[in-house]
Amino acid sequence: MQLKFILPLAAALLFSNSYAQDNAPAKKYGYNIFTLVPGAYTSIPFTGTMGDPGLGACYERLLDNEGHFGFTLPFLYNFSQNRSFNSNRYYYYSHSLPQYSGPNNYSSFMFMPGFRFYPAGIERRARYAVGMSFFAMFGTEPYGVYDPAYSGTGGEWRYIMYGAMISNSINVNVTRHFFMGLEVNFGVPFTDNRRKDDLSGDDIGAPIAQFILKTGVRF
Numbered sequence: 001m002q003l004k005f006i007l008p009l010a011a012a013l014l015f016s017n018s019y020a021q022d023n024a025p026a027k028k029y030g031y032n033i034f035t036l037v038p039g040a041y042t043s044i045p046f047t048g049t050m051g052d053p054g055l056g057a058c059y060e061r062l063l064d065n066e067g068h069f070g071f072t073l074p075f076l077y078n079f080s081q082n083r084s085f086n087s088n089r090y091y092y093y094s095h096s097l098p099q100y101s102g103p104n105n106y107s108s109f110m111f112m113p114g115f116r117f118y119p120a121g122i123e124r125r126a127r128y129a130v131g132m133s134f135f136a137m138f139g140t141e142p143y144g145v146y147d148p149a150y151s152g153t154g155g156e157w158r159y160i161m162y163g164a165m166i167s168n169s170i171n172v173n174v175t176r177h178f179f180m181g182l183e184v185n186f187g188v189p190f191t192d193n194r195r196k197d198d199l200s201g202d203d204i205g206a207p208i209a210q211f212i213l214k215t216g217v218r219f
Contacts, residue, residue: 028123029173031067033060035181035216040076042110042210047203052108054078058214060116067122072131073113074212080106080141106156108139112165112185126172135187137161141194163189165210179218185210 037056044050056076063069114133141157165187172180187208194204 029067029176030219031062031122033062033179033216033218034058035060035179035214037074037076037212037214039213040078040210042076042078042208044203044206045209046206050080050203050208052078052080054110056110056212058216062122065122068118070116070118070129071113072116072133074111076110076112076212078108078110078139080108080139106140106142108137110135110137112136114165114167116167116169118171126170129167129169129171131167131169133165133167135161135163135165139194157194159192159194161189161192161194163187163191163208173218177217177219179214179216181212181214183210183212183214185212 035058037054037058040054040056042050042052042054054076056074058072058074060070060072063071112133112135114131116129116131118127118129120127137160139159139161141159165185167183167185169181169183174180187210189205189208192205
């Protein structure tokens with residue numbers, strides 16, 4: 001008598017398990033993504049300052065089975081350009097609008113831990129993502145450059161910038177393990193103690209824009 005109930009129940013369990021496996025999303029790509037950043041560009045678009053190229057790396061971990069949510073940890077090293085300090089009274093002791101010709105060895109380091117949301121599932125070859133992250137930038141810049149008119153002396157100013165950033169990205173799995181991505185970020189600083197640019201406009205605390213090209217492996 002008991003066998004009449006056990007056999008149909010076992011058959012139903014086997015069928016339901018087989019159906020669930022057949023309808024589960026196929027895992028084609030891994031949950032870990034490690035990329036290098038061969039090209040990045042960080043700028044303050046409203047004033048035209050801080051047009052700095054950079055290099056970096058990024059690690060991302062998808063947090064759920066279908067890959068909709070991810071944690072990302074990018075690092076960037078940016079190279080300040082000479083034109084970032086042109087015609088700036090805070091970098092000169094003369095008001096004759098000189099052009100900066102000092103050493104181009106000023107730079108900044110940036111990291112941006114945050115989270116991403118992918119509307120499409122993990123099995124898609126190409127996916128769009130939107131995210132929110134915290135960013136911190138640590139850099140150096142000149143605060144005085146020698147000017148014959150005033151015989152001034154210079155120094156190096158170390159600044160810190162903290163803020164929040166919104167990211168938009170297109171992510172493509174070229175193969176199962178080869179990954180490429182293009183990212184556009186917009187950030188708003190909460191604190192910014194860079195020197196004030198009083199000739200080209202006060203860009204302290206101004207929003208920043210960022211473009212990032214990534215390529216790497218997925219596993």
